[in-house]
Amino acid sequence: MKALQYVEVGRPPEIREVPTPEPGPGEVRVKVSAAGACHSDSFVMGLSEEQYAQFGYPLPMTLGHEGAGVVDALGEGVDAVEVGDAVAIYGPQGCGRCYECAQGKENYCPRAAELGITPPGLGSDGAMAEYVLVRDQRHLVPLGDLDPVRNVALTDAGLTPYHAIVGSLAKLTPGTVAVVIGAGGLGHVAIQILRALTPATVIALDIDDDKLDLAREVGAHHVFTSDEDAPERIRDAVDGAKVAAVFDFVAAQPTVDLGLSLLGTESDLVLVGVGATKADVGMLARPYDSTIRSPYWGSRSELMDVLRLARAGQVSVEVETFSLDEAPQAYHRLHEGTLRGRAVVVP
Numbered sequence: 001m002k003a004l005q006y007v008e009v010g011r012p013p014e015i016r017e018v019p020t021p022e023p024g025p026g027e028v029r030v031k032v033s034a035a036g037a038c039h040s041d042s043f044v045m046g047l048s049e050e051q052y053a054q055f056g057y058p059l060p061m062t063l064g065h066e067g068a069g070v071v072d073a074l075g076e077g078v079d080a081v082e083v084g085d086a087v088a089i090y091g092p093q094g095c096g097r098c099y100e101c102a103q104g105k106e107n108y109c110p111r112a113a114e115l116g117i118t119p120p121g122l123g124s125d126g127a128m129a130e131y132v133l134v135r136d137q138r139h140l141v142p143l144g145d146l147d148p149v150r151n152v153a154l155t156d157a158g159l160t161p162y163h164a165i166v167g168s169l170a171k172l173t174p175g176t177v178a179v180v181i182g183a184g185g186l187g188h189v190a191i192q193i194l195r196a197l198t199p200a201t202v203i204a205l206d207i208d209d210d211k212l213d214l215a216r217e218v219g220a221h222h223v224f225t226s227d228e229d230a231p232e233r234i235r236d237a238v239d240g241a242k243v244a245a246v247f248d249f250v251a252a253q254p255t256v257d258l259g260l261s262l263l264g265t266e267s268d269l270v271l272v273g274v275g276a277t278k279a280d281v282g283m284l285a286r287p288y289d290s291t292i293r294s295p296y297w298g299s300r301s302e303l304m305d306v307l308r309l310a311r312a313g314q315v316s317v318e319v320e321t322f323s324l325d326e327a328p329q330a331y332h333r334l335h336e337g338t339l340r341g342r343a344v345v346v347p
Ligand code: NAD
Pocket: 037, 038, 039, 040, 041, 043, 156, 160, 181, 182, 183, 184, 185, 186, 187, 205, 206, 207, 208, 211, 226, 249, 250, 252, 254, 255, 271, 272, 273, 274, 294, 295, 296, 297, 334, 337, 341
């Protein structure tokens, strides 16, 4: 079968012919209908040899941690899904037995690393291929009649912001403001989730006018260029109302500094973008009881919630499609920042 693989650190990913995987006991083979391209893949492929070694992902590795498709072959003992079922793949896979996994929070499984369990496309072979092997049937969530191409990105670009927002939900009361920094793949879904779940005024910041147009189209009340004037524009637009949460889908030093400058007492700065930045903390440095969080992906039941929001028409993903042969271009466009919404590869 054909697969898009990251072969060598520093080299662009390539389409290669690889053996079609056979499901072992407990495993399920899915014929891929759609696979999304995430900025985290670009991040991984942008690492130097030394940085990449810290992750230890074996190469060559098939990319794609957002996957949806049709159950194609069952390993021994698989009884909860049938050949032909339409499914979305829950990516952040854990041991399945610990306290976190028992709650469906496999994204926070403390044993996954030690057991060598890695998500598809982030350590194990992913979904940018004709077929993908899924470790366990519990990682398959029924897609029902949702279109896999339009909804595959909900497995990450929907699930990750959902989990990030749910963690701050109690603070997003009537009259408060939520700020989304970066209206790309994750950010444009975050805006819709905020509108669906909260009464907050939603403000989107980006450095690209096309992304700001998209942000407005999907429901942001106000959109502004992400620069040093943004705090004043926000204050004016909301008449000084409290920014209860900032969701930063960039998390570079300038956006983190901007986010921190917006917080009030008990506000949350939620760093979703991948990075490590610096901030002054403590009683005299920050508004009382303000919080900085860095959530990772989401739980299995949260993925079900996100799919329910999509079924109810409350969340949808703006998609640009690419064939498997064109998949390297999808990453090129992501890297350039010229995509509208999410790039989805359709094998
Ligand atoms: P994307 O490229 O689709 O979107 C990023 C957006 O940020 C773009 O619209 C871009 O114009 C905008 N942007 C760039 N610099 C900016 C700045 N200085 N100020 C404001 N906006 C700016 O990327 P994505 O796939 O949506 O991923 C977003 C981030 O989230 C990445 O860092 C990715 O690695 C990370 N991520 C984290 C998790 C997690 O579990 N925490 C999961 C998925 C992705």
